[in-house]
Amino acid sequence: MLEARHLKKYYTVKEKTGWFSREKQLIRAVDEIDLSIDKGEIVGLLGVNGAGKTTTIKMLSTLLTPTSGTITVDGTNVVEQPNRIKQQVNMIAGGERMLYWRLTARENLMYFGKLYGLHGQTLTERCRQLIRLVGLDEAADHPVERYSKGMKQRLQIARGLINDPDYLFLDEPTLGLDAPVARQLRKTVKDLAKVRNKGILLTSHYLEEVQELCDRVYIIEKGHLLLHGTPERIIQTVVNIFHLQAVVSGQSSDSIWLKQELEKRNVQVSVKDSDEGKLLHMTASFDMTASFIALVAKQGLILKKLEATKPNLEDAIIKLAEESHAS
Numbered sequence: 001m002l003e004a005r006h007l008k009k010y011y012t013v014k015e016k017t018g019w020f021s022r023e024k025q026l027i028r029a030v031d032e033i034d035l036s037i038d039k040g041e042i043v044g045l046l047g048v049n050g051a052g053k054t055t056t057i058k059m060l061s062t063l064l065t066p067t068s069g070t071i072t073v074d075g076t077n078v079v080e081q082p083n084r085i086k087q088q089v090n091m092i093a094g095g096e097r098m099l100y101w102r103l104t105a106r107e108n109l110m111y112f113g114k115l116y117g118l119h120g121q122t123l124t125e126r127c128r129q130l131i132r133l134v135g136l137d138e139a140a141d142h143p144v145e146r147y148s149k150g151m152k153q154r155l156q157i158a159r160g161l162i163n164d165p166d167y168l169f170l171d172e173p174t175l176g177l178d179a180p181v182a183r184q185l186r187k188t189v190k191d192l193a194k195v196r197n198k199g200i201l202l203t204s205h206y207l208e209e210v211q212e213l214c215d216r217v218y219i220i221e222k223g224h225l226l227l228h229g230t231p232e233r234i235i236q237t238v239v240n241i242f243h244l245q246a247v248v249s250g251q252s253s254d255s256i257w258l259k260q261e262l263e264k265r266n267v268q269v270s271v272k273d274s275d276e277g278k279l280l281h282m283t284a285s286f287d288m289t290a291s292f293i294a295l296v297a298k299q300g301l302i303l304k305k306l307e308a309t310k311p312n313l314e315d316a317i318i319k320l321a322e323e324s325h326a327s
């Protein structure tokens with residue numbers, strides 16, 4: 001397990017306060033963050049711009065030294081033994097950084113592999129396997145400058161796997177990619193965790209992607225941890241409103257009975273007439289679909305339409321941002 005405890009990163013910068021005066025300012029980029037990642041798990045790290053995501057990832061991947069706090073990878077302290085940890089972690093940033101454009105994919109991977117101390121047959125074989133894993137066989141010996149964005153991003157993934165890390169940090173891995181390419185990459189990320197047992201920390205501004213991929217999510221704001229849990233739990237905690245719309249056939253007395261029964265269960269109900277029957281609109285702080293269907297069946301009514309609107313992670317993040325704006 002990778003664990004960070006009381007993690008802090010402070011910067012001191014000089015701010016211009018007048019023509020000739022400057023004042024020192026303390027920036028708390030990360031301030032007391034606790035987090036953990038298990039092997040085989042995909043963990044999301046969310047927050048608005050400037051929340052402290054990249055700083056956190058850089059500390060976890062040994063690129064930045066924390067101001068204080070501890071990071072351990074399977075029991076080994078990252079600050080005390082960075083060289084040992086470098087073999088166990090790697091970071092993949094979205095976009096086109098960290099690749100040599102004039103070199104081919106194979107040459108890039110050979111270069112990065114050598115930096116990790118790989119050589120000879122082991123290195124050649126590792127590069128071959130990674131090229132196959134990310135589906136770049138045909139273009140492996142073309143210079144990277146000829147690659148599309150999606151191909152470059154696949155090569156980034158291969159580069160991040162060159163040291164066969166146990167933990168991978170993905171910073172916006174699908175940034176700017178077309179929907180089909182992004183979908184293919186999400187599958188690769190899922191397989192890395194669920195088939196190859198890697199622990200993955202993911203930042204992404206695409207919240208549908210986070211909801212689809214992540215087992216757990218940390219939400220940070222101004223360097224602090226705001227919320228932590230499964231996406232479902234976070235949605236429930238932040239936006240506990242469910243809407244259900246249904247059309248049932250039957251008498252007015254049936255819809256009155258339904259309304260009363262639902263209200264007893266803390267569901268707000270409005271009933272209107274429609275061409276096909278009674279149109280019910282229900283709102284509650286829980287998912288009432290099962291109770292509603294049971295009541296319809298009990299009364300022997302015919303359900304003609306049923307449409308549930310469940311809140312998603314994006315609704316939760318927007319609500320959190322609104323609350324933080326208002327406070």
Ligand SMILES: Nc1ncnc2c1ncn2[C@@H]1O[C@H](COP(=O)(O)OP(=O)(O)OP(=O)(O)O)[C@@H](O)[C@H]1O
Pocket residue numbers: 011013027028029030047048049050051052053054055056
């Ligand atoms: N080298 C630095 N010197 C001073 N301040 C910094 C430095 N690096 C980051 N910061 C500040 O620390 C805070 C957190 O930045 P960070 O890049 O970690 O945020 P982020 O959540 O990754 O944002 P984004 O989504 O925009 O990438 C910001 O206020 C940023 O301006």
